[in-house]
Amino acid sequence: MDMITDNYVGFSTSAKGNSSFQAFSPLNNQNIPGDFTRATAEEFETALTLAQKAFPVYSALPVEDRAKFLDAIADEIMNLGDTLLERCVLESGLPLGRITGERGRTCGQLKLFAQVLREGSWVDARIDKAQPDRQPIPKSDIRRMLVPIGPVAVYGASNFPLAFSTAGGDTASALASGCPVIVKSHSSHPGTNALVTTAIITAAKKTGMPDGVFSSLYLDHEHAIKLVEHPAIKAVGFTGSQSIGMTLFNAAVNRPEPIPVYAEMSSINPVVLMENILKSKKDTIATALTGSVNLGVGQFCTNPGLILLEDNETSKNFLSAFAEEFKKSVPATMLNKSIHKACISGVKELFEKDNVSLVATADLSANQEKTEAQPVAFSISADDFMKDKSLSEEVFGPVTLFVLCKGISQIVEVLESLQGQLTATIHAEKEDERNLQPIVNVISQKAGRLIYGGYPTGVEVCHSMVHGGPFPATSNANSTSVGTAAILRFVRPLAYQDFPEAFLPEALKNSNPLGIMRLVDGVLTRDKI
């Protein structure tokens, strides 16, 4: 398949602008041939008008049609075959195996959302039947369900060129909810975006979706902000840095009509290693933790950036074992120049701090020509850690910091000092459990996902996943960006009072034609009325 480097303004390709850019391969530090043209103000406006017009049409389609559209996107992405995989590897510097896996995840989540639509109960239908004879006043028949809110702006993420970009989790959940999507393509992987966009548009046409249900634009900084500010846009999905996330958030809340921004931003994902498990599983943890820190060259939102343990003989032994293992880490190519630069500068700052010690670094040296990161692990005392707020900021890359605590109460104290997190992890043996409750209590307040005996990297796409958490992990803790509950971000409840059956949506009709679970007079049931 030939790659189209134009914007997709709805179903139409368009490249009227005179500003263009090329993709860059971090693998060899070179531009990749092919000019991507940034959208003009007119193309931008047209895409938004199309989305606005598509919304009432798209949102009113039978859910089965929406489900078929999602399935078709997954199929069309698979049809792109090696072209997509190769382009994505070239643009992201990530290995083929990882990208192949990410493609599977991307298609899997589209199909999972299609399943959720077909099952249908996610709309939280509630019916309170009329009581015309109630005293002192009659009770009306009231029915409500969740309905889509309108066009959604999705910002492609650098670190998941497939699973959190053009057809990624934000797009899949917004399209599933019934909202048209406008993607702001990430500048690090425009070719990947181009291919995936073609797949989405092909799927939309094949399944009879309205023009405007999806657009994909290459935007300059000014229009990237204007996208949030545009009155047609009703919500924003974003994964990336806290600074860009908060720029979008501020633009959204300062609109004449404020809109929600679901920005997944910053997390250092504390891991607590309890004493007894460091005795029994020292080597297993040293190996697995090294793997987790290096996974995806440390460019996961859930990268374990902070590891808490008691300062004693056991932890000293563990740190020696960890250092031996960590030295074998292999430097690898980061996603782009600016992420690479930020990682180098973050590591430099840690090296320069007097109270921070080096635990280990990879024996092999990073090749700067290949935009590689140097894996590094540091340590610090808990007292010093808590004195320096900058140490709890994320260094995006294969970097972690051990915090040596004076007993379990100081572990709790360090956890309490942290901001909101995507994840928090505990490793413990049976004998450690009697000391765990205070730790579980504090991480329950701090994080969106608590992990026991595992590693935070690797976010399962399923119904129960929470990839979210208190600020600054996200801008909206009452949500998840991974898993099927992500659909709940792009809806609002709508009630119908005493409405004639003919004008009620399927989900609320007496006969329950969709067979969904509904709360009828306070009782969950699939029964008809």
Added chain:
Amino acid sequence: MDMITDNYVGFSTSAKGNSSFQAFSPLNNQNIPGDFTRATAEEFETALTLAQKAFPVYSALPVEDRAKFLDAIADEIMNLGDTLLERCVLESGLPLGRITGERGRTCGQLKLFAQVLREGSWVDARIDKAQPDRQPIPKSDIRRMLVPIGPVAVYGASNFPLAFSTAGGDTASALASGCPVIVKSHSSHPGTNALVTTAIITAAKKTGMPDGVFSSLYLDHEHAIKLVEHPAIKAVGFTGSQSIGMTLFNAAVNRPEPIPVYAEMSSINPVVLMENILKSKKDTIATALTGSVNLGVGQFCTNPGLILLEDNETSKNFLSAFAEEFKKSVPATMLNKSIHKACISGVKELFEKDNVSLVATADLSANQEKTEAQPVAFSISADDFMKDKSLSEEVFGPVTLFVLCKGISQIVEVLESLQGQLTATIHAEKEDERNLQPIVNVISQKAGRLIYGGYPTGVEVCHSMVHGGPFPATSNANSTSVGTAAILRFVRPLAYQDFPEAFLPEALKNSNPLGIMRLVDGVLTRDKI
């Protein structure tokens, strides 16, 4: 029961400040004896610290304990007897019958939330079981549920001194979710607040709740804003004007850690009257609509402020009938001086517009000494209405505006020109139904609740109620402030990955000890695992 005019800083009464105020009765334009002392900075800080400390204790209580607390609040409010009713009438100027009804509603919603807690399924528990043998990587056991977010600031509303104030919907839903509450008492009814606070504190002590689960403060303007800005506060519930709502919203989004504000603000609640029903039910509608405009002296968020109908003989006949009925309206006392003043000024502005005509006003004249409002109905052409944005702003009081449209397409056009609304209403006969779909389509986008053949005033407290809607009806369309779904405002999802049974909350344990509905591997079931 003696009334305590101090702040309640948790369980303790406290009045260390030197700034105080008296309640004012709009019924006779006079102050009511009794000095309420505004909280000092120290009392303010103590209340917040107590709320923060109470949160982990309160949120960890068995749900049955929280349910008992809510039930006990309702019982203690009833125990206040006539003292509460009389004080509330005096402070609000609302008639005894209305206040008695509002007390029933307030207690009813507390008990309804207690039922929701006992049923338990509202926590949206989801379990995806482990698949240790899955290829290429094993699947972890992941479980999630909704958990409370932390202390909530509740701002008492002027227009519902019981149902949307100290122990009103925001407080009930926040306490139900597991969040401590700090109420900023409304300055129009401090005595009502004092009595209800005593009831809440008594209930809290009797049911063994932690000190700090509830505080009630008299705050100056500065501290009313500081309450939103305080790091201990994690969400805000508010009902009132758009200007104050947006002041709180702006304070909340500009915090270092932004928090959600659930502000229910402004709505003119369009009502569409179709031609055939104006023929068949002219007099019934004239009477009922007059009643709805005057209900609560027009001081309902759902007051029908805009009535759309076609400009033809039928509507002329209807308007005559309406005018005859509306003239019989009885001027009544408004809630306070500033609301009264704003109503007079809003009506004056309408009188001064050349293109606005008077339809009718009450034959009786309002008595200014009793802070009474003059019921007035105006009319305007749709063309003129759409040219003047100021006409779609709410005039809080017994005031409505008929908009005469050139056919149904112009009705749709006027509806499209409106901002977000709490409600939208249609009155239609069978013969009108073939013309309704475009109207239903547009109001589905604009409002939180669609009413057929009824009146927007009267908001049923039930599972399916949506008292919300797109901006500026609320600051957050993905929510309701009335009905049991209001509990979903004060929670966030929390996932547990591979957690030992002992550390899992009841709702997520294998045996499903609470017997709640859960989504297990994508299937809704009450079965154990």
